[in-house]
Amino acid sequence: MDAVDWRGNTIHLKGVPALRNEKTGKIRVYPSEVSKAEMRSLAQQYSLEPRDVALLLLLYAKPGHFEKGKMYYKYHVNKSLFYLWKELEKEGLGDAFPLDEFEAADRGPIPKNLEDDLKRLEEKRIISSKWREKRASKITELTPQGLAVAEKLWNEVAEPLRKTILKIKETIFALDPKTIRDRVHRDYPEYKKTYIKEDTD
DSSP: OEEEOTTSOEEEOOOOOOEEOTTTOOEEOOHHHHHHHHHHHHHHHTTOOTTHHHHHHHHHOOOTTOOTTEESOHHHHHHHHHHHHHHHHHTTOTTTSOOOOEEEETTEEEETTHHHHHHHHHHTTSEEEEEETTTTEEEEEEOHHHHHHHHHHHHHSOHHHHHHHHHHHHHHHTOOHHHHHHHHHHHOGGGTTTOOSOOOO
């Protein structure tokens, strides 16, 4: 089907689920499915999985004085992706943007496929991942190739999504493990029983 992106440009999308009324012949599609198809198409242009887009955008985002293209702790990656999902859910867009599944682990909500995704993206030379300070924390960073891809993705996605990502990164980036855990417990009490350890990687 043909659709229109946020700039008003016509884009052709494939694989959009649709319902056809047998009496009238009219076809109905859900906006969230169109949005997901658009993200799938965007990811395919760079040989990525659709859920990779959120990770690369979070790494690329530069709120205020923060450094672009890098997160110094893996727990920031975990919880930024979680809060992105929840924020989009609040805005009625929870199903409109491809994100990972989240598991309720003892270190809080963790993206189910993140470890495998990081390895795959490292093999593709999109990101680099390394331990620092005697394995006390893990740095996740966009490579020069990854920065170029992420910049293109950043310019393609709609401005409201970019603003949401910037807000989340600015909020989570400066928080330590205990503060993040306390915040998740406050914002989402259903995780209190499972989120018992600090996420410190």
